[in-house]
Amino acid sequence: MAVKPNPTVVINKLRFTYPGIDGYPPPGSKPLIDDFSLSLNPGDRCLLVGSNGAGKTTILKILGGKHMVDPDMVRVLGRSAFHDTALTSSGDLCYLGGEWRREVAFAGFDVAIQMDISAEKMIFGVSGVKPERRAELIKVLLLDEITVDLDVLARADLLSFLKKECQERGATIVYATHIFDGLEDWPSRIVYVAHGKLQLAKPMDEVKESSNMSLMRTVEKWLRKERDELRKRRKERKANGLPEFEKQVDGTRVTGDPARALNNGWAAGRLNSTVAGAENFVLSSNRVIRQ
Numbered sequence: 001m002a003v004k005p006n007p008t009v010v011i012n013k014l015r016f017t018y019p020g021i022d023g024y025p026p027p028g029s030k031p032l033i034d035d036f037s038l039s040l041n042p043g044d045r046c047l048l049v050g051s052n053g054a055g056k057t058t059i060l061k062i063l064g065g066k067h068m069v070d071p072d073m074v075r076v077l078g079r080s081a082f083h084d085t086a087l088t089s090s091g092d093l094c095y096l097g098g099e100w101r102r103e104v105a106f107a108g109f110d111v112a113i114q115m116d117i118s119a120e121k122m123i124f125g126v127s128g129v130k131p132e133r134r135a136e137l138i139k140v141l142l143l144d145e146i147t148v149d150l151d152v153l154a155r156a157d158l159l160s161f162l163k164k165e166c167q168e169r170g171a172t173i174v175y176a177t178h179i180f181d182g183l184e185d186w187p188s189r190i191v192y193v194a195h196g197k198l199q200l201a202k203p204m205d206e207v208k209e210s211s212n213m214s215l216m217r218t219v220e221k222w223l224r225k226e227r228d229e230l231r232k233r234r235k236e237r238k239a240n241g242l243p244e245f246e247k248q249v250d251g252t253r254v255t256g257d258p259a260r261a262l263n264n265g266w267a268a269g270r271l272n273s274t275v276a277g278a279e280n281f282v283l284s285s286n287r288v289i290r291q
């Protein structure tokens with residue numbers, strides 16, 4: 001019997017709501033991510049797809065330890081992504097998002113990506129990196145649409161480099177993107193998220209088997225279906241005399257304590273009041289920053 005590998009990423013019934021200005025989920029708010037479970041193994045190249053606002057970045061950031069969730073909900077390499085800061089400081093876990101993309105676009109490919117390994121090396125080959133150092137490279141890499149600013153050749157080289165890293169080194173990559181050019185043979189798994197909920201998590205081979213369309217057309221079909229169902233629900237709500245759009249709780253509006261009263265319930269940008277001292281800090285909206 002084949003030995004099952006230890007999963008590198010385990011998401012277990014993840015539930016997440018962005019906190020309001022007081023650091024707590026606004027009363028009555030619905031979780032943005034709800035009942036989301038997923039398990040990934042070494043070598044997995046996971047393509048995360050979904051419409052705008054589906055929750056892809058939020059999921060990647062939670063996986064990258066950037067938002068606090070219950071330690072049992074997200075385990076990366078067996079550890080809590082948020083609570084075990086050594087995961088990211090050691091370089092075992094890395095989230096690359098828009099900032100990195102912009103840096104590469106403006107500063108060029110010599111921007112560091114993994115420790116002192118530059119993007120250039122990563123894209124054009126890490127043959128110069130000693131084998132013993134290669135073992136220190138990232139084990140779980142989270143990519144949030146980082147290829148937008150790359151030219152087609154650089155993008156193709158980066159994607160094939162990343163694929164090799166998974167195949168040869170057992171790295172796990174989760175890549176969220178809306179660009180499907182050149183991705184047909186890249187992912188080993190597809191994960192589709194809609195409205196913060198997992199819709200589908202399948203090996204790429206199974207997706208290909210069940211659809212005779214290209215990856216882009218397949219995803220387009222899923223998103224079209226999702227949009228049509230949403231439109232239908234809105235129509236039904238309207239026909240039943242309900243507001244077309246369900247009531248949203250505004251995450252930035254809060255009520256109840258002195259800071260809120262002075263702020264008229266809204267978050268004002270007052271970073272200097274935090275610097276000004278503890279007294280002001282009590283009334284500062286910035287006290288929601290982790291204390």
Ligand SMILES: Nc1ncnc2c1ncn2[C@@H]1O[C@H](COP(=O)(O)OP(=O)(O)OP(=O)(O)O)[C@@H](O)[C@H]1O
Pocket residue numbers: 018032050051052053054055056057058059251
């Ligand atoms: N810091 C935040 N505070 C409150 N709400 C947020 C915050 N960041 C994102 N959101 C909301 O969470 C929802 C999901 O956003 P997210 O960026 O995770 O989606 P996405 O699938 O990555 O979208 P896109 O494809 O457009 O990048 C959106 O409605 C967004 O407005």
